[in-house]
Amino acid sequence: MIRFQQVAKRFRKFQALKGIDLDIPSGSRLALVGSNGAGKTTLIRCLLGEYHFEGSISIDGQDVHAQRTEVLKQVGFVPQLPPPLKMPVGQLIHFAADVCDADPGRMEAMARRLGLDLELLRKRPFVRLSGGQKQKILISIALGRDSRLLIMDEPAANLDPEARHIFFQLLAEKPEETVMLISSHRLDEVASLVNRVVEMDQGQVVLDDRVADRVDLDSQLRCELRINREEPAFARSLAQWGFQPAGGLCWTGLVAGADRLRFLGVLSRYAGLLSAIRMEETGEETA
Structure with missing residues (x-):
């Protein structure tokens, strides 16, 4: 074209x-x-x-x-x-x-x-x-x-x-x-x-x-993050993504599938703070 x-x-x-x-x-x-x-x-x-x-x-x-x-x-x-x-x-x-x-x-x-x-x-x-x-x-x-x-x-x-x-x-x-x-x-x-x-x-x-044969622009990931201590800067970053605290040191939220690399890039700044990451798409775990 x-x-x-x-x-x-x-x-x-x-x-x-x-x-x-x-x-x-x-x-x-x-x-x-x-x-x-x-x-x-x-x-x-x-x-x-x-x-x-x-x-x-x-x-x-x-x-x-x-x-x-x-x-x-x-x-x-x-x-x-x-x-x-x-x-x-x-x-x-x-x-x-x-x-x-x-x-x-x-x-x-x-x-x-x-x-x-x-x-x-x-x-x-x-x-x-x-x-x-x-x-x-x-x-x-x-x-x-x-x-x-x-x-x-x-x-x-x-x-x-x-x-x-x-x-x-x-x-x-x-x-x-x-x-x-x-x-x-x-x-x-x-x-x-x-x-x-x-x-x-x-x-x-x-x-x-x-880079791919098929691109799914409409997918969405359910995410659960666990941290080992409270950190205000981390909380502010997650709030910008629409995440909510889910009790204890756990946060949950949704991330557009097409944004997964961008989101993981944000998390990489807090690698020492994270104890677990769980990401699921259409029922399949992709963490």
Whole structure:
């Protein structure tokens, strides 16, 4: 579906992309990873037709520059940094729907599923929202349309764990042929969402590998943690994930299956405090 051929981009003396060759077929869920400055965002902006570049990029045979209007009608995009739009939320949703001939009601339904009170926010300028609210609106606009390609740059960075789980559920509801391109500087943030990993470094692809044949974005883990002593910092971290004390030195809660690596990364900070970890998915223990 997407083809990059010898894509190069220079900013004055800095070579940001160095001849990228990449084919992404329909149904791919691809993690684009690498440190800050590796070239991920530049590659995405070239794909969106925002930058001029050497080489060629096409989506279903359509050139992203020559046929940009047609191409963008197929694309849902969640940027890493929300734009500083002063437009009220309700107007923004209707404007976005008009641009891509979508139903604003579907976008609003997505926003409500993510936990937003649109009646409260409808007249509020987008720029006045919190970081998490902005991210939910942008996700709702991207997922509330019939897009064959989803491009998401750190899409869940500002979401709380409950909203992340709902976000993963919404991704799971997309048609199987939808291409998802998810950019992140950390693989553990997105590993469970994807079936292919492309790592970039200094403007080049240094790794291109499949990581799974089947990705279940809708799974959820029941977790039980036991600790050997009370620790306020640990309690605050677990509270952010929605965990509750279950008597004694035990905590219980739910974690989205796609967030398991991220959650285990949080627990690793308290390795000396943990005495037992139990994680179950659909009745099967996976600790």
